[in-house]
Amino acid sequence: MMAFFWQIALLLSLSAAISVYADMKLDCMLDFVRLVWTESRSQADLSLFRLGNCYPTSFSAREAVFNVDINDCNFRRMVTGDQLMYTNDLIYISSPDSRFLAFTHPVVCAFQRPIDWYPPIYEPVFNTFGLGDLVFHVGLMNDDFSGPAESTTFPLGSMIPIMASVAQETHQPMLLLLEECVAAYTSALQPESSIYPIITNKGCLTDSMVSRSKFEPRQKSSEIRLSLQAFRFAPGEKVFIHCNLVAWYPNGLDDTKKACYYVKEHGWQLLDNSALSHICDCCESSCKSRRTRSIASGKHGILEKAVLGPLIITDVNS
Template identity: 70%
Template sequence: MMAFRWQCALLFSLAAAISVHADMKLKCWPDFVTLVWTESRSHADTSNFRLGNCFPSSVTAREAVFNVYFNDCNFRILVTGDQLMYTNDLTYVPSPGSDIHPFTHLVVCSYKRPKDWYRPIYDPKFNTYGQGELVFHIGLMNDDFSGPAESTHFPLGSFIPIMATVEQETHQPLLLLLEECVAATTPELQPGSNIYPIISNKGCLVDSKTSRSKFEPRKDSSEIRLSLQAFRFALGQEVFIRCKLGVWDPSGVDNIKKTCHYVKNHGKALGSWELLDNPAKSNLCNCCETSCTPRIRHAWNGTKSSPWASQNH
């Protein structure tokens, strides 16, 4: 491979705003990079770091670790003279309500340009796919999402933890989305069914406008966590939550492939819609107030129902 004929590499990073609360270790290999970000602030969530469009390869309470190839994560190529540079952005997207501001740290790997390397004349396009069946799961969880719920009885106003996951098998990394969710008094929706909309308009948590319901920060792109505040609907009856799940390329998020919730008291008189995976692109949620027009694209999806019992005051 051409990559293994590179003679030497200069390792460095540049930053628009350097944080004094962290330490970054960067190792540039011939065709991939290892980055370790060590965060000293105890209330920072290391799972909220992204390198380009890639989630961390692993996280601890203090570190976010990335082991990724230059062909992934939307690395950019810059050629200047005899230097060949791969650049990307390490970003931190804080959880809603956090006092840590979002920031971006420029990451650069610079190499001596191989004599036989030339920029491609054409930008090739590739279609990627994975092997194996996708298996979706959705269920009620305990308060910290560490295991299944021990009860299906929730008092009115309490939170109902719901988690959905997808088994990716040998597929490329996938981003799991909750496209639509409704509550109903029957396992299957029927004409005239009494329903309560929870998520609609291609990923908009409409219930969050009138309640404290919210999406929780992701721990992995293949799962999604929802804290749903128990609402006044069919009191005294068994209620079923029926959701449509979908998965997409993490880099292909747009106004119909998104996860949005309404955040109140956001420093304004009124709240605003926020994109879970990157609040800086919350403009993708603007259509939540009107209609998010779908485009014809292929996706893998599944539908699951999760029952929960009656609510009481």
């Protein structure tokens, strides 16, 4: 259905599918990226290379190799004219005893933009992300979720209403879930980024264990509402919330497809069916992970990464 989307892969030179930048060889294939860094200097520690937030798949004395999904490693997506571009950074993190300085090298994959792809729109309060005939939204809302928030500043301890949705158009009804959310100081996550975990472990609202945060009752399957209690992370500073949104065909919930939150004196509750709350039992250990499958490949679900912000949490006591 979207196979043509991946037919032509271009790099910055737009002349070949594989480009070599100095000591870096980059191969952009379908939804997969292979990067090989060949180090000409001796005594360099190649285990210190990072592609976005990903560690090398393998490394030797002279080569660091990354074989990764283009939806992983914090690849950033943007549209320029008739191209859809994915960008990232190859980072060398110098160790204290190393004589080699840290550095960053750009990584770019560009694909021919399909005619039915809708470009991402970034706004401070409400963001839109599109792929094929699925359009994802995530935004700050007012107290009753009836419209966008009038302010992006929240006092410590107050509730931050967040709503995510997916417009399905020709698709059968989808179930929208928040697989993971973290707060950070920046709009792009880096390996050294300080983060505050909000949702972890495939849909567990971890923050609800120490706050009044909770999922609100659903109004429709393609929409999910989160009341997040403003947390002490960076008082008075800009905060960005990074989330993985997952849209699934409604073919049953399990420990990898769920929305769970903690209720004091009752334990973990499943948003969509409290009778099946045992699905949430793994939230304080490890929920079995499996690869998210793509609608574009004719499977059961699609993952979309979104960034919400900036917002500011103020501490009235400071």
